[in-house]
Amino acid sequence: MDVALTDAFEANRPRLRRLAYRMLGSVTEAEDAVQDAWLRWSRGGDGVDDPAAWLVRVVTRLCIDRLRAAKAERAAYRGPWLPEPLIEPLIEPMTADDPVERAEELSIAFLLALERLSPLERAVFLLHDVFDQDYAQVAETLERSEAAVRQLASRARSHVQDARPRFTVDRDKAMKLAAAFAAASATADTGALSELLAEDAIMVSDGGGKRIAALRVLVGREDIIGLFQGILWRHGEMGVQGLEMVRINGGPGLLLRLHDGPETLAFEPGEDGRIAAIYVMRNPDKLRHL
Structure with missing residues (x-):
């Protein structure tokens, strides 16, 4: 393998990974x-004048193909769907200079808004x-007319604009x-717990049908507290074997080790x-990368 080809790819790998994660939620x-x-780069990268553009184009098209193939699977998903948590140690700084590293563009709320969009x-x-x-x-990149792309962008923007944070919270x-x-x-x-929750707080649990989780979105402080009280009544205190403060999708989170496996909790602070x-x-399928 040509060293120059390898170096060019590795220089772009972080951005490609971030793009693919936002596209796929996994x-x-x-x-x-x-x-x-x-x-594909190793077979056809020789002579490419703009490696970054070429690689972004390839990854985008690969992700669109994957999203289209997964459409039926997503429709049959048991309970609420959440993206795989992107977990980072607290000591690892966010790289604010790169637009694909902005924390608000990684938030779970933002990724859920993207789920409402078509692959294109x-x-x-x-x-x-x-x-x-x-x-x-x-x-x-998408082999579409510029006019068509502008229309797609306008529709997409109207769907996700409400998911962008309207305020910032001190880390x-x-x-x-x-x-x-x-x-x-x-x-x-x-x-x-009740004092920590906003009155209209929501709680979304993704068990994928493989571990116990709420099969609907809980809405409101009383609804969420009711779930915790029900768990305590049925099962007693759930033994936590390990707990780590982490950053999940750019925001505050917890990584728990429970008797039946790992669990993550990501929090969205309110104003x-x-x-x-x-x-x-x-x-468990979305926690394998742990």
């Missing part, structure tokens, strides 16, 4: 798509609004909120200083 599938792109709409929105490519470049305050939630959960203090949303991942 760490594992994103890695597979990037690996497929590597195989998702690709156009990410390439133009996140990767800052112009419409001509996006049109070339330290956000992590303290997650730590307080962990402490209240560990002591089964439902009163303290009132309370928790606006909790995203719980229990599906």
Whole structure:
């Protein structure tokens, strides 16, 4: 293998991985798509004038193909669907200079908004609004007219604009909120948990039909507390074998080790200083990368 080809690919790998993850909502599938792109690059990368553009084009098309193939599987999914959590240690800094590293473009709420888009709409929105490519470049990547791409972008933008954060939360305050939630959960203090939740908070649990999880989105503080009280009544305190404060999709989160396997909780702080949303991942298939 030509060293120059390898170096060019490795220089672009982080951006390709981020693009594929946003397209697919899966760490594992994103890695597979990037690996497929590597195989194509190793066979046809010689003589390419713009490796970055070539690789982005290949990864985008690979992801669109995967999304179309997974349509029936997504429709038959048991319970709420959440993206695979992107887990990073707290000591690892976010790279704000790269537009694909912005925390708000990684949030679970943002990825759920992308799920409402068609594969083409998702690709156009990410390439133009996140990767800052112009419409001509996006049109070339997707082999569509520039006018068609602009229409796709307009439709996509109307779907996801409400998912963008309208305010920023200090990182330290956000992590303290997650730590307080962990402490209240560990002591089964439902009163303290209630104080941490916004009145209209939501909780989404993804068990994929393979582990116990709520089969609907819980809406409101009382609904969420009712679930915790029901779990305690039926099962007693769930033994936590390990707990780690982490960053999940750019925001505060917890990685738990339970008797039946790992679990992640991602928190979306609200502007009132309370928790606006909790995203719980229990599906073992989406936690393999741990």
